[in-house]
Amino acid sequence: MLDRRSSAFGKGGAGLKADPRPLGDKNFLNACIRTVITYLSTHGYPYAVSPKILTSPTGKDFAQIVQFLFQRFDPSMKVFGKVEDEVPLFFKRLNYPFQISKSALFAVGSPHSWPSVLAALTWLVELLNYEEKAEEAAADPAGPGSLDSDRQRSERAFYEYVAGSYRSFLSGDDVRCAQADEEMLGQIRDREGALTSELERLRESSDALGRTLESLRTAPSPLVAATAARDECSRDKAKFEAALENMRAAKVTCARKVEERKAELTSRKQQLADILQENDQLRAQIANQSLSRADVNRLLAERGKLKGVLDSVVEAREGLERRAYEQELKVERSLKELEESVRQYNLAAHSGGGANASSGGRDRSNSAGGNSSGGRRQQQQQRARLALIPASAKRAGGTNFELSVSRGEEAPQGLVGADIKGSIKPGLVALRERYRGRARDLAEDGLGLAEQLDAAREAVRERAEDEANAKLQVQRLEVAYRALRDELDGDMRTTGEQADRIKWCLFECWVPQQP
Numbered sequence: 001m002l003d004r005r006s007s008a009f010g011k012g013g014a015g016l017k018a019d020p021r022p023l024g025d026k027n028f029l030n031a032c033i034r035t036v037i038t039y040l041s042t043h044g045y046p047y048a049v050s051p052k053i054l055t056s057p058t059g060k061d062f063a064q065i066v067q068f069l070f071q072r073f074d075p076s077m078k079v080f081g082k083v084e085d086e087v088p089l090f091f092k093r094l095n096y097p098f099q100i101s102k103s104a105l106f107a108v109g110s111p112h113s114w115p116s117v118l119a120a121l122t123w124l125v126e127l128l129n130y131e132e133k134a135e136e137a138a139a140d141p142a143g144p145g146s147l148d149s150d151r152q153r154s155e156r157a158f159y160e161y162v163a164g165s166y167r168s169f170l171s172g173d174d175v176r177c178a179q180a181d182e183e184m185l186g187q188i189r190d191r192e193g194a195l196t197s198e199l200e201r202l203r204e205s206s207d208a209l210g211r212t213l214e215s216l217r218t219a220p221s222p223l224v225a226a227t228a229a230r231d232e233c234s235r236d237k238a239k240f241e242a243a244l245e246n247m248r249a250a251k252v253t254c255a256r257k258v259e260e261r262k263a264e265l266t267s268r269k270q271q272l273a274d275i276l277q278e279n280d281q282l283r284a285q286i287a288n289q290s291l292s293r294a295d296v297n298r299l300l301a302e303r304g305k306l307k308g309v310l311d312s313v314v315e316a317r318e319g320l321e322r323r324a325y326e327q328e329l330k331v332e333r334s335l336k337e338l339e340e341s342v343r344q345y346n347l348a349a350h351s352g353g354g355a356n357a358s359s360g361g362r363d364r365s366n367s368a369g370g371n372s373s374g375g376r377r378q379q380q381q382q383r384a385r386l387a388l389i390p391a392s393a394k395r396a397g398g399t400n401f402e403l404s405v406s407r408g409e410e411a412p413q414g415l416v417g418a419d420i421k422g423s424i425k426p427g428l429v430a431l432r433e434r435y436r437g438r439a440r441d442l443a444e445d446g447l448g449l450a451e452q453l454d455a456a457r458e459a460v461r462e463r464a465e466d467e468a469n470a471k472l473q474v475q476r477l478e479v480a481y482r483a484l485r486d487e488l489d490g491d492m493r494t495t496g497e498q499a500d501r502i503k504w505c506l507f508e509c510w511v512p513q514q515p
Contacts, residue, residue, distance in 0.1 A: 033054045
């Protein structure tokens, strides 16, 4: 560590610093003028100020500006001496890094001296702005522009530590410097522990998020479920549209019936009016004629008869209306049954891929291991389809076998929208006869194949018996072979022993004859 009383803190012989700022650049000077004008206009400068004034100010304008800025540092400053004496001294106290000569202040607005003075004023304004921001941050840490983030708090604490240590260093308080070092080290350690805990928490959170992401990746895609739901909604929509069309047709029929009932009601009202008029005429006629007691009794008897006839007519009409209503209900049920029959017919006759497609689907479902009852029902429905719809289907032969119920038609032959007797029934009969002939041919072929199968099975049984007999014979031959081999082995051993004895006898006989 350098000794604070050493020459490193003195002026020495280093000389004056050269100002590195581009004082000859017009853009730089215009930026400095804008900075000074902005500060003066936002801090209550009492005199007029403009870029023209600050381009070439008079001595009075310069004195007013520097006095206002100096009072921003020290509001108690009231007396201001000579500008050429006060300004260099004030800037020196503020540790301005460059020299301001008195000769430049005598002709402050001249082109060769004003750029350096303007740069000094800009430095002073920036220092005031920095002081204001620092005071705001110290007074209101949670306000706008405060050191609210962790990084800013750390930088602020380090700045305060450096500033306090430097003040203690300049004052020679080494004990306070050591205490500041220990306090800063403790804060750094606490901060390190907090950051370590936060890092562990973030790692755990990252692992949890990774597991969640992996589960989301391995889970079934929601697109498949959404697509299935969309298809189901499309099918429901088609059903509702068909039901809506049926309801519209029923509405048209009901509207037509209402119109008919209205016309009938109008006719009945006209008839009633005629009857009432006739009654009035009869009453007038009765009132104008002289009647005897026998005539009155006769009229009363006739009225009773007419009332009975009227009651029977009303009862008959009500019965007819009830029967008409019941007939309408029966017709509606019959239409529904007809629609269901037509739907089942169209479903059975629709081109659904036939038996081949169903068998292929069955193979695929079996290979996938699916044996659900829904799959079997679907396969049965597919096998039950006859491939007659549309006209270009496999078995249609160019004939349109599709039926559709038209509720608006009154004639029975127009309800199904097709010529059943003239087109559909003959086509189905021809198809039935064709397939009956094909079934007979297939039955005959099946019988021939069954006979061939029986013959083949008989041949297989005979071949199996021959094979079994051959195996038994082989086993007997193997047993005889082993017995013969054992017998030959015994004979060979006996013969070998006899040969050995003969050799030994010959050897004994030959040995004594040697000299």
